[in-house]
Amino acid sequence: MQQRNEQDVMAAWGDRRVPLLSVICLAYNHAAFIKETLDGFLRQETDFPFEVIVHDDASTDTTAAIIREYAALYPSVIKPIYQQQNQYRLGVPFSTRLFAQAEGKYIAYCEGDDYWTDPRKLQIQVDFLEQHRDYVMTYHDAFMFNSQGVVCSPHMQGKFRKDATARELMQARPVSTLTVCFRNLVHELPPELHGVEVLDICWWSLLGAHGKGKFIEEIKPAAYRVHEGGIFSMRSSKQRIQMTTHAYYSLARYYQRIGDQSLYEYFMIQVFAQILASISPISKLQALGQVFQNISINLLRRLTPGV
Structure with missing residues (x-):
């Protein structure tokens, strides 16, 4: 698909420039994947402004250079953050801090090795949240794949391919993190959650205090990449259990x-x-x-x- 320029991305926004939604993207040594991720953001067709906050966590490959290229081409949309020291190794909950820095009323989340396939994703999710105040987040399906092809499709199975009550969210019910769009309400973590590596289930639990979750089947599945550099997906079963515990x-x-x-x-x-x-x-x-x-x-x- 042909890459859109900045004017094409912003064409339907009119004179509005304050983002209604902030895309949060965490990147570390994702040089082989980050272009596909950023292109998935830039293909989004919305009638509202959005920003893309890309956080490079002191990558040792060319990830930061690629982000700089995109930021130069889309200066009104892409807002990069470059770390000089790896924050993940320091145990800093920087992802939640990015929510506090974001201008958007809503947050969409996707790491730099995954990507979105549906150009209407953000519009559909924001439209739903704008019309349903009792819901705090929306999510959809994803498929897992590696360099050999699709591993598992769909990513969300059985009982999880449906809406979630507020109580279920508070109980940290599984959700495909790269598919979420939620109200920007979690700006800091309780001290008990500092140092937790599997932070997304903590976000869902905290968000559950504010409303329900909506599974939107009509959005095309996002792509969850399994590779050797994956923080969670390539950990051993024992390590994943320890992190979740x-x-x-x-x-x-x-x-x-x-x-x-x-x-x-x-x-x-x-x-x-x-x-x-x-x-x-x-x-x-x-x-x-x-x-x-x-x-x-x-x-x-x-x-x-x-x-």
């Missing part, structure tokens, strides 16, 4: 502090479920046997006073 435990601590006992208990149950998932079947049987033995001993003591 940490996120659940951090959310449990947060909800305990603010006095939401039911959500505290829910996330603690998820922590224990993740721990069980990470140990071998033999260890599970041994652990359950030990629990049964302890329960039996305690019960026997209660039934035999004086022993």
Whole structure:
């Protein structure tokens, strides 16, 4: 598809220049992919202004140079941020900080190794949120692929290809992160969530306090790339479980502090479920046997006073 120039992108915006929506794009060593990502943003056909905040986290390849080329061609749309020191390794929750810097009323999120396929995506999502104040976010489908082709399609399976209640969002229900468009309400993280690597499920939980989630089937699936440089997708199963467990435990601590006992208990149950998932079947049987033995001993003591 032929690349549009800046005038084409802004043609339907009229005299309006304050962005209604901010696209947040995190990039690190994505030189092989970032052009496809940025082209997916620039193909968006909207009747409202949007900005693209591209955060390069001190890439060691030519990612920053490619971003500079695009920023020079689209200075009114693309707003780059170049880090001199890698923020991810420092544990800085920079993605959430970008939400606070964004001018948009809405946030759309896509990392620099993924891309959007539907030029009407943003218009459809913003139109829905403008018309339905009881919804805080929208999302759609995605497919996973690698250098050999499609790995799994669709990305969202079964029960997740539908709307989410506010409670389900607060329980960190899975959503395809590269497909989301949500109200720009999360500007900082509670201290309990600092250091969490799987931050997206924390965003959904915090956003759930403000409304529901809408699955929009008509939007074409976005493309989720699985490659060796992927922060989450290429981690081992054990590492992914550890990262998710940490996120659940951090959310449990947060909800305990603010006095939401039911959500505290829910996330603690998820922590224990993740721990069980990470140990071998033999260890599970041994652990359950030990629990049964302890329960039996305690019960026997209660039934035999004086022993």
